[in-house]
Amino acid sequence: MIVGVPKEIKNNENRVGMTPAGVFELVKNNHTVYVQSGAGEGSGFFNQDYQKAGATILDTIGQVYAMSDMIVKVKEPIAQEYDLIQKGQILFTYFHFASSEALTKAMIKSKAVCIAYETVEDEDGTLPLLTPMSEVAGRMAIQQGAKFLEKPVKGRGVLLGGVPGVAPGRVLVLGAGTVGIQAAKMAAGLGAHVTIMDVNMKRLRQVNDIMPSHVVTEFSNEFNIRKHIQTHDLIIGGVLLKGAKAPNLITRDMLKDMRPGTVIVDVAVDQGGCVETTKPTTHEDPTYIIDDVVHYCVANMPGAVPYTSTVALTNVTLPYVLKLANMGWRSACKLDKSLSMGLNIVEGEVVYKEIAETFHLEEPVLV
Ligand SMILES: NC(=O)c1ccc[n+]([C@@H]2O[C@H](COP(=O)([O-])OP(=O)(O)OC[C@H]3O[C@@H](n4cnc5c(N)ncnc54)[C@H](O)[C@@H]3O)[C@@H](O)[C@H]2O)c1
Numbered sequence: 210m211i212v213g214v215p216k217e218i219k220n221n222e223n224r225v226g227m228t229p230a231g232v233f234e235l236v237k238n239n240h241t242v243y244v245q246s247g248a249g250e251g252s253g254f255f256n257q258d259y260q261k262a263g264a265t266i267l268d269t270i271g272q273v274y275a276m277s278d279m280i281v282k283v284k285e286p287i288a289q290e291y292d293l294i295q296k297g298q299i300l301f302t303y304f305h306f307a308s309s310e311a312l313t314k315a316m317i318k319s320k321a322v323c324i325a326y327e328t329v330e331d332e333d334g335t336l337p338l339l340t341p342m343s344e345v346a347g348r349m350a351i352q353q354g355a356k357f358l359e360k361p362v363k364g365r366g367v368l369l370g371g372v373p374g375v376a377p378g379r380v381l382v383l384g385a386g387t388v389g390i391q392a393a394k395m396a397a398g399l400g401a402h403v404t405i406m407d408v409n410m411k412r413l414r415q416v417n418d419i420m421p422s423h424v425v426t427e428f429s430n431e432f433n434i435r436k437h438i439q440t441h442d443l444i445i446g447g448v449l450l451k452g453a454k455a456p457n458l459i460t461r462d463m464l465k466d467m468r469p470g471t472v473i474v475d476v477a478v479d480q481g482g483c484v485e486t487t488k489p490t491t492h493e494d495p496t497y498i499i500d501d502v503v504h505y506c507v508a509n510m511p512g513a514v515p516y517t518s519t520v521a522l523t524n525v526t527l528p529y530v531l532k533l534a535n536m537g538w539r540s541a542c543k544l545d546k547s548l549s550m551g552l553n554i555v556e557g558e559v560v561y562k563e564i565a566e567t568f569h570l571e572e573p574v575l576v
Pocket residue numbers: 340342343344346383384385386387388389406407408409412429447448449450455456458475476477478479480507508509510511
């Protein structure tokens with residue numbers, strides 16, 4: 210199969226859909242890989258790295274789309290790319306169709322085979338191609354939180370690890386899922402005192418088993434949250450209700466109970482946030498202050514560390530890319546139930562129930 214890797218053209222997107230390691234594996238399996246010139250630069254991978262791995266570099270995005278059977282990328286195609294997509298071409302990338310009717314209509318019109326990273330689903334309901342980005346965001350939340358606790362950026366002026374003779378900072382983590390566990394781990398590694406809360410007792414038991422003793426678990430309810438926000442320096446929002454808006458666990462009136470300079474990193478901002486006063490921010494201007502509480506609400510946190518994010522993402526996408534290239538999408542999806550869950554739009558038909566419902570379309574049965 211001929212596989213194409215275009216350069217991402219969405220604003221501020223520095224990740225790339227394939228690393229030289231992925232090219233190497235595909236070429237080893239007798240496939241041809243076309244990489245757009247400069248596609249990997251934002252992530253630290255250069256044309257010569259791809260060439261050494263066996264790829265051919267093409268000058269323009271138009272050539273990559275025109276010459277490939279399958280396009281592997283990171284973000285959904287944007288309007289400039291719509292007309293480049295070929296009938297029957299496989300597009301393997303994040304799409305998030307439910308948030309854009311324009312994109313959905315364009316992909317229906319393109320008659321391409323759209324396989325969405327975010328809906329590839331394992332039997333236990335986990336989303337293997339979303340997990341690495343949550344891992345990145347969870348770990349980064351502590352790095353960012355520690356920075357914004359510094360006084361010059363209006364934080365409390367607390368060093369998370371403390372020093373001998375001074376107690377460490379206190380971190381409250383809401384949600385003990387992927388984001389929450391990674392955040393707790395990083396905070397604990399810095400020596401901070403960590404309280405992690407969830408409504409899922411199974412999760413809390415797991416955390417309790419694997420974390421050091423300065424990571425304390427507590428059941429998540431309003432009473433406990435109101436108590437802890439008064440004594441914690443950094444609060445991480447990592448809750449998720451699948452397919453729904455995140456619950457407002459911290460309401461506006463609760464901000465006045467926090468100490469001035471408390472920092473909230475609401476990672477769940479992409480689902481509306483778990484703090485009432487959350488509104489999305491960017492890496493250029495990541496924070497704002499309400500009632501002396503610093504809010505960090507960047508909706509695409511992994512974008513700031515494109516090298517790590519690209520490698521983490523492509524580690525998990527590559528096995529599927531190989532399957533699709535080796536078998537073609539029909540056989541690959543027949544044999545791999547998880548991958549078949551990624552099929553969203555196939556040759557002009559929406560085949561994913563939630564997307565069809567969102568836009569009141571008929572969901573046909575795939576043959
Ligand atoms: N901002 C970013 O750049 C970025 C990057 C990656 C992920 N995210 C977002 O981070 C959020 C968390 O993702 P995840 O992968 O960790 O999800 P996850 O499903 O692994 O974990 C979510 C946890 O929240 C818990 N929860 C639900 N209701 C709760 C409540 N009332 N109190 C406490 N805990 C509760 C769940 O039981 C679960 O353990 C999602 O909204 C995700 O989209 C954002």
